[in-house]
Amino acid sequence: MRVKASRAAVAVLAVSAAMALGVAPASAASxxxxxxTGHYGPARPRYDEAVARTRPEADRRCVEKYGFRARETKPQDLFAKYSDEPEFTEWFVTWRCTSN
Structure with missing residues (x-):
């Protein structure tokens, strides 16, 4: 039993040291x-163009929220908020921002 206890203690110390040094991944918030997208109307915009158009704002918001801990911004979806009048349908990109 004594050997198991000391191995467990060593494992706990190793994990603690790795987290303190930034080697072990921490739990990420997002x-x-x-x-x-600035695109209006019933026609769906091209996904890659919508992502490219909204990426600067997505990156800015991520850094604004998490600062130096911001790890990545990833597009999740392209969708429309439909209006009763098709020409007022507005298209959006959903982004996920993750911190370290």
């Missing part, structure tokens, strides 16, 4: 937000 937020999700929708950004307007």
């Amino acid at each position: 937020i999700t937000y929708d950004l307007s």
Whole structure:
């Protein structure tokens, strides 16, 4: 039993040291937000163009939220908020921002 206890203690110390040094991955927090593509109308915009158009704002919001801990921003979805009048349908990209 004594050997198992000391091995467990060594394992706990190793994990603690790795986290303190930034080697072990920490649990990440994330937020999700929708950004307007600026595209209106019933026709779906091209996904890659919508992502490219909204990426600067997505990156800015991620850094604003998490600062130096911001790890990545990833597009999740392209969707429309439909209006009764098709020409007022607005298209959005959903982004997920993750911290370290």
